[in-house]
Amino acid sequence: MSVRLLPLMLLLGFAACASTPPPAGRVAPGVLVASLAVDAGGATGGGPAFAALRDAFTAANPGYDIAFHRACSALPPADRDRIVFVQGPADRTIAPTVGDALLVPAFRGCTFTDGAALDLLAFALPEPLPAGLPSAIRPDWDPRITDTPGGCATEDDAYRRILLTWRGEVGPYVLHQLNAHRVRINDSFTHYHPVDGGFDEFYLVQETRPGARLLTTNRVPEIEARTIDRSAAAGLLHQRELRVGDLVYLPRGTAHRGLGGAVVQVISVPGFVPGSEIGLDHHLWAINCALGLTGAGAIPFHLVAARTAVRR
Numbered sequence: 001m002s003v004r005l006l007p008l009m010l011l012l013g014f015a016a017c018a019s020t021p022p023p024a025g026r027v028a029p030g031v032l033v034a035s036l037a038v039d040a041g042g043a044t045g046g047g048p049a050f051a052a053l054r055d056a057f058t059a060a061n062p063g064y065d066i067a068f069h070r071a072c073s074a075l076p077p078a079d080r081d082r083i084v085f086v087q088g089p090a091d092r093t094i095a096p097t098v099g100d101a102l103l104v105p106a107f108r109g110c111t112f113t114d115g116a117a118l119d120l121l122a123f124a125l126p127e128p129l130p131a132g133l134p135s136a137i138r139p140d141w142d143p144r145i146t147d148t149p150g151g152c153a154t155e156d157d158a159y160r161r162i163l164l165t166w167r168g169e170v171g172p173y174v175l176h177q178l179n180a181h182r183v184r185i186n187d188s189f190t191h192y193h194p195v196d197g198g199f200d201e202f203y204l205v206q207e208t209r210p211g212a213r214l215l216t217t218n219r220v221p222e223i224e225a226r227t228i229d230r231s232a233a234a235g236l237l238h239q240r241e242l243r244v245g246d247l248v249y250l251p252r253g254t255a256h257r258g259l260g261g262a263v264v265q266v267i268s269v270p271g272f273v274p275g276s277e278i279g280l281d282h283h284l285w286a287i288n289c290a291l292g293l294t295g296a297g298a299i300p301f302h303l304v305a306a307r308t309a310v311r312r
Contacts, residue, residue, distance in 0.1 A: 026238040028216035030251050032056055036068055036087060036119065037245025046070075046247075053249045060200060060251060061269055063126025068247075071117040075102075075110040080124040083164070083178055084110070085204060085265055087245070088119035098206055099182050099265065101137045101163050103129055121204060121247065123267070125177045133173055137163045139182050144172040151181070151277065151312070152188030152258055152266070159184040159263070166271040179271040182206075185258035189305035190280045192220050192255040193268075198276040201256075202267040203248040209261035212242040215300065217255045223283045230291055233299050255280055257302065279310030 027033060034050035046054075046068035054066050069075060075084065084102040094114055096102060102120075104110060106128070112118060139145050139161035148170070149158040160183040162171035184207075193199050203214065215237045222228055228236060242248075242262045250256050258264065284301035293299060 025240060027214070027240050027248075028218040028238045028254055030218050031216050031238075031254055031256075032249040033240065034068075034247045035243065035245050036070070036121070036247055037243070050247070053247065056251070057200065057249055057269075064269060065124040067122045067124070069118075069120040069122065072120050073112055073115060073117050075104065075120060075122070077107050077109040078104075078122075078124060079106055080126070081106050081129045082122045082124050083180070084120050084122040085180070085267070086118055087121055087204065087206065089117075090206075090244070092116065092118075095138065095141075096136060097138075097140075099139055099263075101180060103133055103135055103137070105129065123178055123269070127177060130175065133175065137173060139163050151183070152185050152191075153183045155186065164271075166274065176271045177269075179268045180265060182263065182265050184261060184263045185212075186261050187302065188258045189302040189310060190215070190255055190257040190284060191277050191310070192280065193252055193273075193276050194278065195253040197273060198252045199268045199270055199273055200252055201250040202265075202269075203242070203246070203250070203258070203262075204265040204267060205242050205244055205246040205248070205262055206265060207263035208242055208244055212260035212262035213258075214240050214242055214248060215257040215259070216240070216250070218253065220253060220255050220280070223255070223280050223287070226283060226287055226290065228287050228291075228299075230293075233287065233291060233293060234297070236299055257300075275311060277310075277312040279305050281305040282307070282309050 032053040034046055034053050050068055058065055082104045084104055086096045086098055086100045090098055145161050148160050148162055153160045162181040164173050164175045164180045165171035166179055168174050217237050281301040284299050285306035288298045
């Protein structure tokens with residue numbers, strides 16, 4: 001066997017195992033999931049799972065709050081400025097529609113004059129919204145928002161539309177308290193956002209294809225130190241199927257990777273701080289190599305992102 005062929009064969013072997021799923025139906029400790037489609041406690045709220053998610057989020061992010069309004073024909077006023085994401089109904093064709101965001105000043109509400117009953121996810125902000133932002137952002141209709149491959153959707157034809165961004169050169173609407181982009185995640189790289197100087201992230205799932213799923217782990221320090229042994233490798237990543245209506249809370253420091261074609265409103269709090277998206281696939285590949293893990297026994301990783309350390 002040619003020695004020069006060995007790295008390529010290793011890559012091809014691990015590429016095949018990269019799609020081998022870990023055990024299903026779990027998320028890493030610290031990750032919380034509420035199903036807004038079914039876990040709803042009336043016109044507002046969201047049931048016990050949403051309440052637990054809200055408690056964890058507000059404890060980690062003083063000054064912020066989150067509320068779910070189900071089948072809402074009039075959004076009531078609140079004492080803080082809000083970013084409100086439209087989640088349903090899925091078949092609505094009159095503005096606002098699924099994927100849109102409403103920017104609502106303090107002490108104001110919204111009335112939907114067409115008699116709609118909308119599902120809305122509202123984030124209350126610690127500071128007022130800056131001047132110059134529109135009252136509604138419609139990523140599928142705004143000519144200033146175009147597909148921008150990057151992050152967890154790097155394909156040339158990626159659907160990735162940035163509603164609110166940290167940097168003006170990335171998109172037209174700048175806000176540092178909260179960022180959001182709507183994206184179809186087919187095969188993202190494995191990454192995390194650091195506890196110090198990073199941000200919390202939400203996946204608000206708005207469409208799914210069969211096989212859409214999320215991989216998570218909270219064992220980032222061990223992965224980066226490459227101290228994972230064979231006994232830990234099999235349970236390193238947790239997998240959960242993604243369903244329309246899922247709201248996934250990914251606290252700072254939690255590694256995650258999306259697969260399978262879910263359209264997700266990715267919401268980051270505070271905002272997407274540059275340099276705080278740190279890849280792990282080169283470590284996962286190195287651990288596989290060191291332990292001789294192949295086939296179904298290998299830790300899944302993103303092949304292209306494993307070629308080098310990724311930090312964005």
